[in-house]
Amino acid sequence: MxxxxxxxxxxxxxxxxxxxVLSMIICISLAFWIVSMTASTYYGNLRPISPWRWLxxxxxxVLIVSNGLKKKSLDHSGALGGLVVGFILTIANFSFFTxxxxxxxxxxxxxxxxxxxxxxxxSEYKEGGQRNWIQVFCNGAVPTELALLYMIENGPxxxxxxxxxxHTASWMCLSLLAALACCxxxxxxxxxxxxxxxxxxxxxxxxEKVPVGTNGGITMxxxxxxxxxxxxxxxxxxxxxxxxxxxxxxxxxxxxxxxFGGLAGLLxxxxxxxxxxxxxxxxxxxxxxx
Numbered sequence: 168m169x170x171x172x173x174x175x176x177x178x179x180x181x182x183x184x185x186x187x188v189l190s191m192i193i194c195i196s197l198a199f200w201i202v203s204m205t206a207s208t209y210y211g212n213l214r215p216i217s218p219w220r221w222l223x224x225x226x227x228x229v230l231i232v233s234n235g236l237k238k239k240s241l242d243h244s245g246a247l248g249g250l251v252v253g254f255i256l257t258i259a260n261f262s263f264f265t266x267x268x269x270x271x272x273x274x275x276x277x278x279x280x281x282x283x284x285x286x287x288x289x290s291e292y293k294e295g296g297q298r299n300w301i302q303v304f305c306n307g308a309v310p311t312e313l314a315l316l317y318m319i320e321n322g323p324x325x326x327x328x329x330x331x332x333x334h335t336a337s338w339m340c341l342s343l344l345a346a347l348a349c350c351x352x353x354x355x356x357x358x359x360x361x362x363x364x365x366x367x368x369x370x371x372x373x374x375e376k377v378p379v380g381t382n383g384g385i386t387m388x389x390x391x392x393x394x395x396x397x398x399x400x401x402x403x404x405x406x407x408x409x410x411x412x413x414x415x416x417x418x419x420x421x422x423x424x425x426x427f428g429g430l431a432g433l434l435x436x437x438x439x440x441x442x443x444x445x446x447x448x449x450x451x452x453x454x455x456x457x
Contacts, residue, residue, distance in 0.1 A: 216258070216323050220258065220323065221258070223257065224254055224257040224258040225254060227253075227257060227264075228249070228250050228253030228254050228257060229250065231249070231253060231268065231271070232246045232249045232250050232253065233246075235249065235271075235275065238275065239297050240271075240275040240278075240297065240298065241297060241298050241299075241303070242297045242298070242299050244299045244300035245297065245298040245299045245300050245302065245303045247300060248299075248300035248303035248304055248307070249271075249303050249307075251311070252267070252303060252304070252307035252308075252310070252311050253267065255311050255314050255315060256307075256310060256311065256314045256343075258318075258323050259314040259315070259317050259318050259323055260314070260317065260323070260324065260325055260326075260340070261325055261407055261411050262325060262340070262404045262407040262408055262411070263310065263314055263317075263343055264407075265403045265404065265406070265407040266343075266344060266347045266348075266400050266401075266403050266404045266407075267307070267310065267347060268403070269351075269399060269400055269403040270306075270347050270350055270351045270354075270400050273351065273354075273355070273396070273399060274350075274351065274354040274355075274358070277354065277355060277358035277359060278354075278358055280358065280362070306347075306350045309343075309346045310343045310346045310347055313339050313342050313343040313346065314343060316339055317336060317339045317340065317343070320335055320336050320339065321333065321336040321339075325407070325408070325411040325412050326340075326412065327408065327412050327414065327415055327418035327419065327421060328340050328341060328408075328419065328421060328424065329418045329419040330419070331419065332418070341427065344400070344401065344404050344424065344427065344428055344431070345427070345428075345431040345435075347400050348396070348397035348400045348401060348427075348428040348429070348431035348432040348435065349397070349431055349432060349434070349435025349436070349438075349439075350435070351396035351397055351399065351400045351432055352392075352393035352394070352396040352397040352431070352432025352433060352435045352436040353393065353396075353432075353435055353436045353439045354396065355392040355393055355395060355396030355399075355432070356385075356389035356390065356392045356393040356396070356436045357389070358392075359388065359389065359392040360385075360386045360388045360389025360390075360392055361379060361380070361389075363388050364386035364387070364388040364389065366386065366387075367379065367386075368381060368384030368385055368386045368389070369384065369385060369386070370383050370384055370444055371383050371384070371385050371437070371440045371441050371444050372441065372444045372445065382443035382444060383440050383441065383442075383443040383444020383445070384440070384444075385436075385437075385440050389436070390433065390436065390437070393432045393433050393435070393436030393437075394429050394430075394432055394433045395429070395432075396432045397428045397429045397430065397431050397432015397433060397435070398425060398426075398428055398429035398432065399428075400428050400432070401424050401425040401426070401427055401428015401429060401431075402425050402428070404424050404428065405421055405422065405424045405425050408421050408424070409421070
């Protein structure tokens with residue numbers, strides 16, 4: 168039995184902690200806003216960022232990362248890395264944020280999906296698929312770099328992808344979308360194809376049948392899943408454009424973003440499989456009994 172006084176005490180501590188964290192977040196957001204206002208005053212070519220955008224860019228990644236810790240999708244180092252990646256992509260462009268969010272949420276759900284089967288196939292499978300800082304930056308380092316370059320080129324904010332008006336920034340947007348779609352495509356292929364495929368995978372270089380989990384092994388289910396994963400991220404980017412971009416009526420059509428995301432997810436999965444077949448070592452543990 169739990170002592171009622173202990174339960175009340177824990178809830179009280181939890182409430183106070185949440186208030187302190189929220190207060191710190193608001194202070195950090197206001198500090199960022201003051202710095203951006205000061206910089207825009209002394210450097211006329213810099214556009215100040217609204218305090219609400221600062222607040223959203225700090226609060227939302229903190230909430231998502233906290234939920235990831237609770238659900239065991241991230242360990243503590245992965246949570247810190249996720250905060251950095253999430254903050255930079257959110258402050259740069261809300262379309263970047265939603266694409267990253269959909270990749271993270273879908274990948275986390277799929278990693279936990281059919282966990283018992285995956286545990287039998289992979290002895291290193293972690294409950295919840297906890298990601299550390301290395302895995303976070305492997306997926307998020309390139310998008311983070313592109314988001315920083317995007318802010319240098321265009322400043323924070325949403326814009327239509329239109330090469331006739333914003334050539335360089337449009338390339339950066341598509342490159343960032345492609346990076347996230349590739350990550351999603353590869354993850355979806357691994358997590359779905361391993362479980363649902365009825366036929367053994369084939370090595371992409373020789374088309375020979377190989378055991379499940381072999382580097383470079385592909386299945387038709389996995390390739391279809393990678394296409395769907397990239398399309399899912401592209402669709403999230405497209406919907407955000409519809410909500411936050413005002414001048415879409417005088418810009419190039421944005422719907423090809425969805426198809427671009429799907430193609431990036433498929434090609435990213437194929438390239439990853441080829442590199443796995445040619446550059447990674449696949450070993451098998453053998454226990455000898457004497």
